[in-house]
Amino acid sequence: xxxxxxxxxxxxxxxxxxxxxxxxxxxxxxxxxxxxxPIEGKEVKKTEDKIDKLDVKIDEICQSILALQQPVASDxxxxxxxxxxxxxxxxxxDLAISNINRSKxxxxxxxxxAKFEIGNLSKQAEEITKKSNECFLTRDEGTIGEIFIxxxxxxxxxxxxxxxxILEMKSHSKTVVSGTNLxxxxxxxxxxxxxxxxxxxxxxxxxxxKIIKHEKF
Amino acid sequence: xxDIKIEVKDLCxxxxxxxxxxEISLEIPRNKVTALIGPSGCxxxxxxxxxxxxxxxxxxxxxxxxxxxxxxxxxxxxVDVVNIRKKIGMVFQKSNPFPKSIYENVAYGPKINGxxxxxxxxxxxxxxxxxxxxxxxxxxRLGDSAMGLSGGQQQRLCIARTLAVSPxxxxxxxxxxxxxxxxxxxxxxLVQELKxxxxxxxxxxxxxxxxxxxxxxxxxxxGELIEIGKTNGIFTKPEQKQTEDYITGRFG
Numbered sequence: 001x002x003x004x005x006x007x008x009x010x011x012x013x014x015x016x017x018x019x020x021x022x023x024x025x026x027x028x029x030x031x032x033x034x035x036x037x038p039i040e041g042k043e044v045k046k047t048e049d050k051i052d053k054l055d056v057k058i059d060e061i062c063q064s065i066l067a068l069q070q071p072v073a074s075d076x077x078x079x080x081x082x083x084x085x086x087x088x089x090x091x092x093x094d095l096a097i098s099n100i101n102r103s104k105x106x107x108x109x110x111x112x113x114a115k116f117e118i119g120n121l122s123k124q125a126e127e128i129t130k131k132s133n134e135c136f137l138t139r140d141e142g143t144i145g146e147i148f149i150x151x152x153x154x155x156x157x158x159x160x161x162x163x164x165x166i167l168e169m170k171s172h173s174k175t176v177v178s179g180t181n182l183x184x185x186x187x188x189x190x191x192x193x194x195x196x197x198x199x200x201x202x203x204x205x206x207x208x209x210k211i212i213k214h215e216k217f
Numbered sequence: 218x219x220d221i222k223i224e225v226k227d228l229c230x231x232x233x234x235x236x237x238x239x240e241i242s243l244e245i246p247r248n249k250v251t252a253l254i255g256p257s258g259c260x261x262x263x264x265x266x267x268x269x270x271x272x273x274x275x276x277x278x279x280x281x282x283x284x285x286x287x288x289x290x291x292x293x294x295x296v297d298v299v300n301i302r303k304k305i306g307m308v309f310q311k312s313n314p315f316p317k318s319i320y321e322n323v324a325y326g327p328k329i330n331g332x333x334x335x336x337x338x339x340x341x342x343x344x345x346x347x348x349x350x351x352x353x354x355x356x357x358r359l360g361d362s363a364m365g366l367s368g369g370q371q372q373r374l375c376i377a378r379t380l381a382v383s384p385x386x387x388x389x390x391x392x393x394x395x396x397x398x399x400x401x402x403x404x405x406x407l408v409q410e411l412k413x414x415x416x417x418x419x420x421x422x423x424x425x426x427x428x429x430x431x432x433x434x435x436x437x438x439x440g441e442l443i444e445i446g447k448t449n450g451i452f453t454k455p456e457q458k459q460t461e462d463y464i465t466g467r468f469g
Binding site: 003005006070071072073074075076077209 | 424425428452453454455461464465466467
């Protein structure tokens with residue numbers, strides 16, 4: 001027989017999967033907005049509201065489980081991880097929205113995007129978001145490792161792109177406005193990637209009871 | 218290195234043909250609280266009772282292996298069981314004060330041990346009642362019957378009675394299971410205070426109580442010791458799956 005407690009844990013897991021997939025779709029939309037067409041603001045706002053509601057819901061479920069069930073060992077780690085992960089996911093959603101809005105104001109962006117390989121960088125950010133959701137669901141340590149590798153790659157690629165854009169802005173002053181917006185977008189992609197790596201760390205903690213945050217990979 | 222008070226080596230206990238404890242080996246550190254947890258019938262109370270030879274009183278019980286207290290095997294035939302029980306006090310699930318006055322309950326043990334001096338007895342009674350955190354509640358009515366105290370007070374009186382004969386070790390068999398939350402928290406606080414001076418072993422069915430009060434936790438199942446370790450480790454990352462299943466309530 002499945003206990004009431006296990007039903008609550010399952011419910012929590014499902015809400016995290018849901019909020020994760022919404023953030024993933026927001027990141028997808030933000031990449032689309034950057035690389036190709038402007039995105040309809042209404043839908044994006046709706047998703048953002050959903051994410052915020054689920055974030056609160058996760059806090060409420062966790063609070064109730066902690067108060068009423070006093071979980072220990074793997075259950076406690078799951079609750080702790082859930083609270084942190086939902087926080088990270090909510091931030092990913094916010095950054096994606098910020099990128100969607102900012103992309104509208106970047107004129108002649110396609111030349112810069114092509115020149116500094118920002119298309120590839122965006123795709124990688126989309127990929128790492130997908131993987132962070134996947135690793136929570138599958139608890140696969142291989143995926144956790146891939147996330148850390150991808151995060152390092154994104155960091156390096158972001159630094160290189162930003163450096164290039166700054167040089168471009170120095171030599172062609174008319175690219176300053178677009179270039180500055182693009183630098184912010186890239187910074188947000190980098191932060192999305194960092195949040196995904198954090199999620200991977202919490203999943204690692206959930207599986208192995210070992211705290212690995214602040215360690216260098 | 219841990220300072221070991223009790224060392225148990227390959228201890229087995231049989232009730233007739235039935236083997237109730239199976240090759241138990243563990244070490245209990247001095248001036249720490251060790252909690253024994255496990256489902257009903259797992260042998261944790263039987264094990265607790267082995268520590269002061271309470272099982273001697275049960276017919277058909279056979280014990281093998283060693284129970285070394287300060288390096289001395291208490292099951293050695295040259296050991297005087299009365300002396301052991303002086304050094305190893307016990308508090309039971311149900312408070313069991315004598316139908317005497319509060320004062321007499323505490324003075325009873327020291328009197329049997331030959332202390333007759335009234336001033337000395339008064340001192341022992343006060344110290345023991347203070348240590349058991351009940352002095353303030355009873356100091357003005359020491360001559361009243363102990364049976365008139367509340368359940369929580371009776372249990373603390375029994376702890377005072379145990380302390381009055383200056384034991385080294387205190388065994389507690391679910392000391393708070395029949396008490397309300399306030400009395401329970403008083404007993405738990407008391408356990409924390411007492412460990413400064415005594416080695417305490419506590420059997421409890423209450424997981425949270427084990428987590429709150431103990432330094433080490435031992436998990437028993439079907440007469441076997443499955444795992445013993447620091448309480449923090451047992452409740453955050455137990456080594457054995459059976460322990461994890463038990464403490465997370467997924468047993469069986």
